[in-house]
Amino acid sequence: MSRTLFDKIWDAHVVDRLEDGTCVLYIDRHLVHEVTSPQAFEGLRLAGRKVRRVDETIAVVDHNIPTDADRLNGINEPESKLQIETLEANVAAFGVPYFPVSDARQGIVHVIGPEQGISLPGFTIVCGDSHTSTHGALGALAFGIGTSEVEHVLATQTLLQKPAKNMLVRVDGVLPPGCTGKDIVLAIIGKIGTAGGTGHVIEFGGEAIRALDMAGRLTVCNMSIEAGARAGLIAPDETTFEYIKGRPYAPKGEDFEKAVAYWKTLPSDAGAHYDKIVVLDAAGIVPQVTWGTSPEAVIPITGTVPDPAGEPDEARRAQMQQMLRYMDLQAGQKIAGTKVDVVFIGSCTNSRIEDMRAAAAVAKGRHVAPGVRVLVVPGSGLVKAQAEAEGLAKIFTDAGFEWREAGCSMCLGMNPDKLTPGQRCASTSNRNFEGRQGPGGRTHLLSPAMAAAAAVTGVLTDVRELV
Amino acid sequence: MEKFTHLTAPAAPLNLANVDTDKIIPARFLKTIKRSGLGKSLFADMRYNADGSENSAFVLNQPKYRQAQILVAGDNFGCGSSREHAPWALLDFGIRCVIAPSFADIFHGNCFKNGILPIVLPADVCEQLMDDAAQGANARLTIDLEKQVVVRPDGEEIHFEVDAFRKHCLLNGLDDIGLTLEHAAAIDAYEAKTPSWKPAINGV
Numbered sequence: 001m002s003r004t005l006f007d008k009i010w011d012a013h014v015v016d017r018l019e020d021g022t023c024v025l026y027i028d029r030h031l032v033h034e035v036t037s038p039q040a041f042e043g044l045r046l047a048g049r050k051v052r053r054v055d056e057t058i059a060v061v062d063h064n065i066p067t068d069a070d071r072l073n074g075i076n077e078p079e080s081k082l083q084i085e086t087l088e089a090n091v092a093a094f095g096v097p098y099f100p101v102s103d104a105r106q107g108i109v110h111v112i113g114p115e116q117g118i119s120l121p122g123f124t125i126v127c128g129d130s131h132t133s134t135h136g137a138l139g140a141l142a143f144g145i146g147t148s149e150v151e152h153v154l155a156t157q158t159l160l161q162k163p164a165k166n167m168l169v170r171v172d173g174v175l176p177p178g179c180t181g182k183d184i185v186l187a188i189i190g191k192i193g194t195a196g197g198t199g200h201v202i203e204f205g206g207e208a209i210r211a212l213d214m215a216g217r218l219t220v221c222n223m224s225i226e227a228g229a230r231a232g233l234i235a236p237d238e239t240t241f242e243y244i245k246g247r248p249y250a251p252k253g254e255d256f257e258k259a260v261a262y263w264k265t266l267p268s269d270a271g272a273h274y275d276k277i278v279v280l281d282a283a284g285i286v287p288q289v290t291w292g293t294s295p296e297a298v299i300p301i302t303g304t305v306p307d308p309a310g311e312p313d314e315a316r317r318a319q320m321q322q323m324l325r326y327m328d329l330q331a332g333q334k335i336a337g338t339k340v341d342v343v344f345i346g347s348c349t350n351s352r353i354e355d356m357r358a359a360a361a362v363a364k365g366r367h368v369a370p371g372v373r374v375l376v377v378p379g380s381g382l383v384k385a386q387a388e389a390e391g392l393a394k395i396f397t398d399a400g401f402e403w404r405e406a407g408c409s410m411c412l413g414m415n416p417d418k419l420t421p422g423q424r425c426a427s428t429s430n431r432n433f434e435g436r437q438g439p440g441g442r443t444h445l446l447s448p449a450m451a452a453a454a455a456v457t458g459v460l461t462d463v464r465e466l467v
Numbered sequence: 468m469e470k471f472t473h474l475t476a477p478a479a480p481l482n483l484a485n486v487d488t489d490k491i492i493p494a495r496f497l498k499t500i501k502r503s504g505l506g507k508s509l510f511a512d513m514r515y516n517a518d519g520s521e522n523s524a525f526v527l528n529q530p531k532y533r534q535a536q537i538l539v540a541g542d543n544f545g546c547g548s549s550r551e552h553a554p555w556a557l558l559d560f561g562i563r564c565v566i567a568p569s570f571a572d573i574f575h576g577n578c579f580k581n582g583i584l585p586i587v588l589p590a591d592v593c594e595q596l597m598d599d600a601a602q603g604a605n606a607r608l609t610i611d612l613e614k615q616v617v618v619r620p621d622g623e624e625i626h627f628e629v630d631a632f633r634k635h636c637l638l639n640g641l642d643d644i645g646l647t648l649e650h651a652a653a654i655d656a657y658e659a660k661t662p663s664w665k666p667a668i669n670g671v
Contacts, residue, residue, distance in 0.1 A: 016653040020631045024650050026657050028665070036550065038500035047644070055667035064498065079498035086500045097671035118668060130549040130573060144573055146551035147502075148580035148643070156647045158654060162630070164572075194485060195543040198572060228546060230572050255664035262662065294485055315484050315541060412548075414494045421517070431547060433489045435512050 002269035004166045005235050006201045009141040009266070013124050015158055025161045028123035029135075030153045031109045032059040032096065034087040035414070036128030040151035041090040051094045052157045058118055059091045059098040062108045063414050067377050067404040072102060080415065094154075107380025107406040110134040110348035114218060115380055117247025121236035121263040126153055130225045131348045131430065137217035138244070139236030139266055141201070144225065164230045165275040167200035171208040173282040178464035180358065181216030182350060182428070182447035184208060184280075185223040186288035190298040192278055197229030200276060203268065204234050208282035214243040215354035222349045223430050226295040235267035287463055290432045290445040291335055292323035297432070299335055301450065301462045307331035326434055327442050328424075336460055338444070342425040343374040343455040344437070345401075345448050347411040350428035351379030353386050355448040360392040362452035362466055368400035369458025375402050375417060377409040401455065413438045426454035469582040470640035474563055475609040476536035479526050480600035486540055487547035488574060492556040494548075505552055506559030527560070531603035537610070539593060539600045540567040544585075545574025554581045564610050566617065568593050579633045580643065584612060586627045595619070612638060 003011070016024040030053075037059070044051070051057060064080040065071060075081040084101075091098040099106045105116065110131050113119035121139035126132060128150040135142035149159055169188055189196070202224050209220065217234050224232025234240075241260050244250045251259045286300040297320075299306070308320035308331060324331060329338070345351075345359050356378060368374050376396050378384040384406055387393050393403045410417040411429040413436060419425055421440025428451050429436075432443035444460060453463040496508035514525045521528045527535065538557070544567040545553060554577045557565070563583055568590040570578075578585040588596070599606050599620055609618035612634060616624040636643065 015657045016650045018632060022632045024647060024653065026654070029668075035497050039502045039551075042500070049644070055669055058668050058671070063494075077498075083498050083500060097668050099671065117666075128549060128551075130547065132549075144549035146549055146554075146573060146577035146580060148551060148577065152644050152647065155644050156651075156654065157658075158647055158650075160632075160643055160647060194546055195569060195571070198543070198569065225547075228543065228571060249666055249668055251664045251666050255666070258662070258664040262664075315482070319484055412494045414497060431487075431489070433487050433547060435493055436489050439493070439495075439512060439517075 002272040004268040004272040004274065005139065005203055005233055005266055006141060006166055009122055009124065010163050012122065022160050022162055024158045025124060026158055027126050027153050028056060029113070029118055029125040030057045031113055031125070031127035031132070032057060032150070033063060033109050033127070033129065034061050034083045035063045036147050037090065037150055038083065038086045039147050040154055041094065043151040044154055049155045051096060051154045054095045054097065056157060057096050059087060059096050060106055060109050060112060061087060061101055063408045063412065065101055065407045066416050067407045067409045069405060071405060077416070104381035104385060107383065108348045108351060108408055110222065111351055111379030111383065114138060114214070115247070115382060117244055117250030120244065120250065121240060122266050126159065131222055133224045133229065133232045134218050134222040134348055136221040136224070136231050136233035137214060138240055139233060139263065141231055141233060143231040164201045165199055166273065167197055167202045167229070167276040168274040169202050169204050169278045169280070170206035171204065171280045171282050172206045173208055175208050175211065175282040175285060178287055178449070178467065179285050180447045180449065181212050181219035183285050183288045184282065185220045186290070186295070186298045186445065187285050188280060189223065189227045189295050190288070191280065192227055194226060194294055194296045195228040197224060197227040200229055202227065202229040202232045204232060209234060210237065213354060214239060215352040218352065219349055223295070226430055236263045287447060287450050289335055289450065289460055291327065291329060292320070293326055293432055293434045294323070295430070295432060295445060297323055301336050301460065303335060305329050305331055305333050305335060336462055338460045339424065339458060340372060340426045340454050340460065341423040342419060343372060343451050344410040344425055344427040344429060345451050346375065346377030346379065346409050347429035348379065349430045350448050351377060351383065353383050355428065356383065356387045356392050359448040359452040360395045362449050362463060363399040363401065363456060364395050366399055366456040368455050372455060372458050374400070374455040375404055375410055377404045378406050380406045399456065410437050412436060426451050426460060468640045468642060471563060471582050471584050471612055471637040473611055474536060475607050477532060477534055477604045478537035478539050478596065478600040478608045479532040479535035480597045481526055481538055481540045482597055484541035485543045485546055488545055488550050488553040489547055491545065491553040492550065497550060497552050502555050503559060505556035509556040509560045534561070534604065536561050537564045537566065537608050538562050539596045540565060542568045544570050546571035549573045551577045554578050554583050558583055566593060566596055579637060582637065582640065584610065584637060586617065588625065588627055592625060
């Protein structure tokens, strides 16, 4: 029977089946961070359990960690400090491999997994973080779990799960200049909505997806959770294998060849069944920007803010009105030209070296607009080092942008990088929820190049006018 | 985990769609190493004013809903972040059941792990229950998990679907890890077949 990429990975990981169809699913990689793990380790301790497979587990600090250079001298915020110290005590007590903040490999969990070759095609990968969907870009089944499940995986290296449904999002055609993986995924969410993928695993395919480099694919899969999907994935191909080859924890030599031979069997069979299929034309995509407080509230940068009066559904109309109030925007106004206070370039969505290059290409020879604060936060210590070696960091600092240390930073308001009430931010992150970047903060999601364009003009700007 | 069998309690109406887990508990309250004590931060940005005082307009601050154990909400409840702090905060406040037309997947799963029953019912039925809830503390709803019914204040019974395995775990307060460890031999056998090329994460 023809199977999808998801079906194949699922079938290869079923350890046992319960009567009602619930599966004991084997997990190949468990990524652990400081926020969603303390209660899980505590649970293990109370039950007298060990971590079953420390050699399939990796821990790192990212959410809480400040991104200023002074952080190596200690963390001021007592609760963040306690959470990080708790992780360090837990990884020491349970023998879990760990990249501490002093290690150049430290970074955002969803950046370092692929970067280190820890996340590989055909693997099941979990983490107590919804953006675990990112790793699906390698052709893995990767999804976020809650803390009870973190404890479950630590104790058993498995999860109790039922299979999701299959959804195909096919993006045909060639993406126009000035557009990126971020614009593709925002356009998809705009089309199918934030619950469009609920209960499904989305496989992204089509010419425009195949043409993306690994960074672009990671961005697309990262935001599949914003479409409500359990996971997002992309069939592994030569781009994937080339990316993996030589990474520190990837298979080497003959093992690599064996692995590639297996990975080549993973793409969906011709005629495989999808429960839902959505098709987009890449040629019709223009740089995207969100106007509201849900990722589905997205429009082209050439567009105008929608008018709730045109929305027939009462609940949706009320939600749109609330979004306009919160965002301090008027129905019908052009989104381009909206003044920003802060620009954030970073997060597990867009903090890889390719994202840094895209932002630097726009920033080069330009300067930050008066009154605007710009934070550029590389996704890992290694991305930071590479960006410095390539001269990108100098372009940023010459432009008046802040060049910071690796971490989640201003994506989620858990560390000192936060918006203040009323501030408007052009952000390369993934969520524009009310208060996400700090209480009262207003978020516009966009690509790194678009963020850099906003930084140098001080307003939301069509990056195609600058390149 | 506390069992869930039968519940009769006031229901609070929260007529909003896409209530994300950042709304249920903002990230700044996740800096805890405990599961308990999060109830005071539940819906913090809607429930409190900027000066920390209570927003009297918010549903759970109204006297008739302070003892609510059931929440009736809009579409796609619990979307966004996977934080289990969201069900922990609901539970710590006293909420044992959430009724909505749809839930985001991760939140839905997290509820069952914590003795909270998420019930999916059609939008028009949720609207009726929302109306019931709007009548306040005297209009209690009853949830009978064994029979899989919600009983409205007028006695009408509404059937709901629930996954059989999750129902069994909730009714008996079963810990998933204990259940899975009954499959330890199968896990050992699976690991014994690991392909030779699969790398271990050693020597960090």
